[in-house]
Amino acid sequence: MESNKRQKDVEEKNHSQHIAIEETNDVFIKHSKRGGWATMPFILGSISTLTLAAGGWTGNLIVYLITKYNIKSIDATQVFNVVFGCMYLFPIAGAILSDSFFGLFAVIAGFSLVSLLGVTLMTLTSILLSLRPPTCTNMLLPCESPSTLQYGVLYAILGLACMGIGGTRFTVATMGADQFEDSNSVGTYFNWYFFVYYVAGFISTTVIIYVQDNVSWTVGFGICVVCNTFGVILFLSGKNFYRKIKLKGSPFTSIARVIVAAVRKRNVHSTNMQYNYDANDKSTIVPSDRFRYLNHGALKIESDGSKERSWSLSTVQEVEDLKTLIKIVPLWSSSVLLSATIGMFNNFTILQALSMDRHLGGSQFKIPASSFLSLDVLATSITIFLLNRVIFPTWQKITSRPLTPLQRIGMGHVLNVVGLVVSALVEIQRLHSASDHNLIGLSMATTTIVPFSALWLLLPLTIVGISQAFIFPGQILLYYQEFPASLRSTSSAMISLLVAVGFYLSTAITSLMRNKTTWLKDNLNDGRLDIAYWVLAATGVVNFGYFFVCAKMFEHKHVKQDKNMDNISSS
Known part of the structure; x- marks a missing residue:
C-alpha cells in the first residue's frame, strides 16, 4: 500500500515538473544535459571547417574560370556574381525548410552533404582533363571555350556547392543560438561565432588560395574536401548533445496568409466587424490605420467559422507584422x-x-x-x-x-x-x-x-x-x-x-x-x-x-x- 502511494506521489511530482517545464518554455523539447556550451565544440568546429571549405573554392573562383576554363575575365565575374547571388538567396529556402518541415539539424546535415558533393566534384574538374577545355598556350590567339557539356557539368557542380553553402551558413548560426535560453549566453555565442567565421574566412582566402595558385588546384580543392568532411563529421557527432526545437512554422507563411486573406475579403466592409486577435498576444488593441487594406485579412465573417488562423483569416498581430515589414522595405531597398x-x-x-x-x-x-x-x-x-x-x-x-x-x-x-x-x-x-x-x-x-x-x-x-x-x-x-x-x-x-x-x-x-x-x-x-x-x-x-x-x-x-x-x- 505504501509502495503504491509512494509511486503515485513520484508520478504526480514528475507530471507537475513536466507541466512546469512546458509552461516555462513551450519551444524547446527538453532533454537532460542537452544544449548549452557543451554543444559549442560541434557548432563552432563545424562552421569553421565549412567556412574554410567554402572560402577555399569561392574565393578563387574567378581565377579558376579564367585560367582553367578559358572564360573571359568579365564573363568570369558574371558567373561569380550569379554563384554568390545563389549562395545568399538560398538561405531563405533553408530557413523555410527548417522552420516548417524538417528542423535545423536535418537541414544542416543534408546541405552540408550537398556541399561536400559539390566540392568533391569540383576537385574532379581539376583532375580530369575531359571536364575542361585545353589549356590556352598562345595568348595572342583566342582560347578554346568550354563545350556545352563542360559548361553544363560546371554549372551543375557550382549549383550543388553554392546550395550547400547557402543551406548551412545562416542555419548553423541560428541552431547555435537555440542552444541557449538566456540572452547573455546568446550574445557571447554570437561573438565567438563571428570571430570563428571571420578567422576561417581569412585563412581560406590566404592559405588555401596560395596553395591553389602556387602548388596545384587539385591540392587546394582537396583541402576544401577534407575541411568539408570534417565539418560534416563534427556536426553529426554532436547529435546527442543538441537541444531540439519544435517546428514553429515559417514567418513567410504568415505573411502570405495575410495577403491571401486580405485579397479574399477585399470587398468586405469593416463597419461593426470583429477582428481576430491572437489569444497569446493582446498587445495590439485595434489594427493601425497604416496600410488599412491589409486589415481585411483579420476581419471575422460568418464563413470563417471557428477557424482562428487559416488562409482566409489572419490575426491582427500577423497583419501588423506584415505592415512593419512593408514599412522597412524602402530602407532595405x-x-x-x-x-x-x-x-x-x-x-x-x-x-x-x-x-x-x-x-x-x-x-x-x-x-x-x-x-x-x-x-x-x-x-x-x-x-x-x-x-x-x-x-x-x-x-x-x-x-x-x-x-x-x-x-x-x-x-x-x-x-x-x-x-x-x-x-x-x-x-x-x-x-x-x-x-x-x-x-x-x-x-x-x-x-x-x-x-x-x-x-x-x-x-x-x-x-x-x-x-x-x-x-x-x-x-x-x-x-x-x-x-x-x-x-x-x-x-x-x-x-x-x-x-x-x-x-x-x-x-x-x-x-x-x-x-x-x-x-x-x-x-x-x-x-x-x-x-x-x-x-x-x-x-x-x-x-x-x-x-x-x-x-x-x-x-x-x-x-x-x-x-x-x-x-x-x-x-
Whole structure:
C-alpha cells in the first residue's frame, strides 16, 4: 500500500515538473544535459571547417574560370556574381525548410552533404582533363571555350556547392543560438561565432588560395574536401548533445496568409466587424490605420467559422507584422545598390590584381590575386572591434547618446563612395603605367601585367572594408530593433536577400556597361575601368541621397535597445 502511494506521489511530482517545464518554455523539447556550451565544440568546429571549405573554392573562383576554363575575365565575374547571388538567396529556402518541415539539424546535415558533393566534384574538374577545355598556350590567339557539356557539368557542380553553402551558413548560426535560453549566453555565442567565421574566412582566402595558385588546384580543392568532411563529421557527432526545437512554422507563411486573406475579403466592409486577435498576444488593441487594406485579412465573417488562423483569416498581430515589414522595405531597398557596388568592386579588384605586379617588395613571393580580398575581411574585423571597444563608447561619452543604426549605415554609404573614388584613382595610375610601357593596344586576348605594384589596391580595399563594418552590423541591429518578435528570424534572411539581389543587380550593371560602353574589356589595358569606377561612385552618391530621404521618413518603433544584441551586431 505504501509502495503504491509512494509511486503515485513520484508520478504526480514528475507530471507537475513536466507541466512546469512546458509552461516555462513551450519551444524547446527538453532533454537532460542537452544544449548549452557543451554543444559549442560541434557548432563552432563545424562552421569553421565549412567556412574554410567554402572560402577555399569561392574565393578563387574567378581565377579558376579564367585560367582553367578559358572564360573571359568579365564573363568570369558574371558567373561569380550569379554563384554568390545563389549562395545568399538560398538561405531563405533553408530557413523555410527548417522552420516548417524538417528542423535545423536535418537541414544542416543534408546541405552540408550537398556541399561536400559539390566540392568533391569540383576537385574532379581539376583532375580530369575531359571536364575542361585545353589549356590556352598562345595568348595572342583566342582560347578554346568550354563545350556545352563542360559548361553544363560546371554549372551543375557550382549549383550543388553554392546550395550547400547557402543551406548551412545562416542555419548553423541560428541552431547555435537555440542552444541557449538566456540572452547573455546568446550574445557571447554570437561573438565567438563571428570571430570563428571571420578567422576561417581569412585563412581560406590566404592559405588555401596560395596553395591553389602556387602548388596545384587539385591540392587546394582537396583541402576544401577534407575541411568539408570534417565539418560534416563534427556536426553529426554532436547529435546527442543538441537541444531540439519544435517546428514553429515559417514567418513567410504568415505573411502570405495575410495577403491571401486580405485579397479574399477585399470587398468586405469593416463597419461593426470583429477582428481576430491572437489569444497569446493582446498587445495590439485595434489594427493601425497604416496600410488599412491589409486589415481585411483579420476581419471575422460568418464563413470563417471557428477557424482562428487559416488562409482566409489572419490575426491582427500577423497583419501588423506584415505592415512593419512593408514599412522597412524602402530602407532595405536603399542598400541593394550599395551591395551591388561592393560586389562589382570585389570583382574588378581581382581583375586589377591579375594585371599588376603582385610580388611582395623585391622578393620572389607573389601574392595570389584573390587573396587581396582577405584584406577587406581583415579591415572589417579590426574596425568592428575598434568600433565596439573604443569609438562607440567614446562617442557616447562625448555626446551622451549612442550612434544609431541609421547613422552607422549612412557612414558606411559615405565610406563606400570614398573607396570607389580611390579605386578609380589607382586605376588611372595603372593605365598611365601601362601607357608608359607601351602595353596599350596590343590586341592581346588577356591583360598584360603592368609593372605597377598591386599593393596600391590595399588602400581602397581598406576603406571599403571599414565601410562594411558600419553597414552590415548597423543593418542587423536596425532590423532586430524594428522587426516584431515573430519575424526576428527574418532579419538575417532580409540581409541575405539584400546581398543576393545586390549580386544579381551587379551582373545586370556589368552587362549594361559592357554592351553599351568600351569601359570593360577582357584586356583591362584597352578599357577604361576607371570610368566605370567613377560611374559607380556617382551612383553611390545618388543612392546615399535616396537612403537619406528614406531614413528621414522612417518611423521608428519605440522599443528599448537590447545591449546584448548591440554586442551581437558589433561582433
